[in-house]
Amino acid sequence: MAVKVETITSVCGGSGTPSSRAILHPALHLHTQQVEVVVHLGELRTGVSCRYVCPMPDSDAIHFGEMVIALVDSGRKSATYKLATLLALIDVVTAKTRIDDPSPSIVSGREVGRRVIELYWPQTADYRGHPLRQSAQNDIPAKLARWRQIHGLEPEASLEDARRAKPDEWLQLEADLVGIVIGMPLAKLQRFGDGRHAAEERFIYQFGWRDEVKPKTVARADFDDSLILQPRVGKWLVQLAPLLRPLVQTKWAALVARQNQDVVDIHQLDEFLFGATRISLDRVRAPLVEAQHGRCFYCRLPMRAAEVDHFLPWSRYPDNTLDNLVAAHRTCNGAKSASIAALEHLEAWCERFHEGAVEQIATDTGWPRRRDRSIGATTATYVGLPNHTRLWLRGQEYERVESKRIQGCLQTLT
Numbered sequence: 001m002a003v004k005v006e007t008i009t010s011v012c013g014g015s016g017t018p019s020s021r022a023i024l025h026p027a028l029h030l031h032t033q034q035v036e037v038v039v040h041l042g043e044l045r046t047g048v049s050c051r052y053v054c055p056m057p058d059s060d061a062i063h064f065g066e067m068v069i070a071l072v073d074s075g076r077k078s079a080t081y082k083l084a085t086l087l088a089l090i091d092v093v094t095a096k097t098r099i100d101d102p103s104p105s106i107v108s109g110r111e112v113g114r115r116v117i118e119l120y121w122p123q124t125a126d127y128r129g130h131p132l133r134q135s136a137q138n139d140i141p142a143k144l145a146r147w148r149q150i151h152g153l154e155p156e157a158s159l160e161d162a163r164r165a166k167p168d169e170w171l172q173l174e175a176d177l178v179g180i181v182i183g184m185p186l187a188k189l190q191r192f193g194d195g196r197h198a199a200e201e202r203f204i205y206q207f208g209w210r211d212e213v214k215p216k217t218v219a220r221a222d223f224d225d226s227l228i229l230q231p232r233v234g235k236w237l238v239q240l241a242p243l244l245r246p247l248v249q250t251k252w253a254a255l256v257a258r259q260n261q262d263v264v265d266i267h268q269l270d271e272f273l274f275g276a277t278r279i280s281l282d283r284v285r286a287p288l289v290e291a292q293h294g295r296c297f298y299c300r301l302p303m304r305a306a307e308v309d310h311f312l313p314w315s316r317y318p319d320n321t322l323d324n325l326v327a328a329h330r331t332c333n334g335a336k337s338a339s340i341a342a343l344e345h346l347e348a349w350c351e352r353f354h355e356g357a358v359e360q361i362a363t364d365t366g367w368p369r370r371r372d373r374s375i376g377a378t379t380a381t382y383v384g385l386p387n388h389t390r391l392w393l394r395g396q397e398y399e400r401v402e403s404k405r406i407q408g409c410l411q412t413l414t
């Protein structure tokens with residue numbers, strides 16, 4: 001029986017039988033009676049059909065968050081791939097946010113793959129003499145660890161250093177790893193459970209390729225790597241990122257600890273896997289100080305010794321590229337800690353894009369710059385702030401959010 005559906009709040013492409021769907025998270029019981037409902041996504045760009053109405057009718061961000069947590073919890077024995085891919089997806093969606101497009105609807109699978117590589121990279125340095133085991137196949141982290149070894153890269157080497165070691169071969173490796181991410185974790189991310197009992201619910205995104213598609217196919221220019229986000233999912237991922245990130249990282253660290261019981265000190269592991277201190281920022285400290293005319297980015301007073309601070313806190317969005325780095329007093333950096341900077345600092349940060357100083361540092365030092373991504377992540381963070389949020393001004397002083405000022409400032413970057 002085919003039913004015409006007038007309003008679709010969310011649609012999935014689940015191919016499991018209704019009975020297999022009923023064993024999922026309690027939230028998924030909702031539409032198990034609606035067997036054989038055929039929905040044509042005529043209004044969406046995909047043009048594909050799917051068999052069942054999605055199990056998220058009038059859901060909200062919290063409901064969506066519960067489903068994501070259920071998803072993360074459902075694959076107990078699986079590798080860290082799923083977690084890395086979920087974090088990478090959140091990051092890519094966050095970085096695509098613009099003041100005039102607060103809820104991206106399509107993101108690139110290849111972009112997610114490259115972000116997965118970026119997340120794994122610092123974790124592949126030796127930990128007490130050996131790379132950590134992360135999965136049974138150990139493909140992506142193991143290949144990155146091997147690259148480090150072959151090219152004699154220091155533990156604090158950045159991804160840019162890795163690329164510079166052998167640019168052509170790196171491109172091949174990157175294409176191979178991106179292909180793995182697209183064929184495996186991205187294709188399988190939305191499965192609840194493991195192995196043959198797993199059931200798929202495409203409640204986050206749709207995509208047009210088969211599982212286990214080969215890296216060779218992904219590398220072809222005509223391969224469509226689009227992930228079409230379900231309605232409102234882009235917005236929810238950005239809103240929930242500050243809550244989901246620590247949850248996913250805790251789960252990730254626990255999986256790694258379990259697979260490396262012989263070597264792991266659980267207290268140090270979290271910093272090793274996700275900490276901001278793994279990559280040395282020394283090379284850009286002096287140029288940043290010079291570009292700021294020897295003054296602290298936050299209090300504008302002269303500096304004798306400076307530290308490099310992540311303008312957008314690392315715990316919000318890990319970004320070591322140049323636009324997210326500023327030089328500041330140790331005391332100012334310490335007082336700001338993981339807070340979000342006040343509006344006058346945001347204005348100074350936006351102003352810097354018009355001055356060209358950062359571009360000069362990038363040219364002089366070769367330090368990577370991802371202008372659009374940094375703008376996207378900062379936009380996503382500030383635009384999503386609830387009205388009462390306190391922003392760090394100086395010392396122990398905070399101020400409240402003023403959305404008009406935020407809009408005005410970020411508008412200059414579009």
Ligand SMILES: [Zn+2]
Binds near residue numbers: 298
């Ligand atoms: Zn200062």
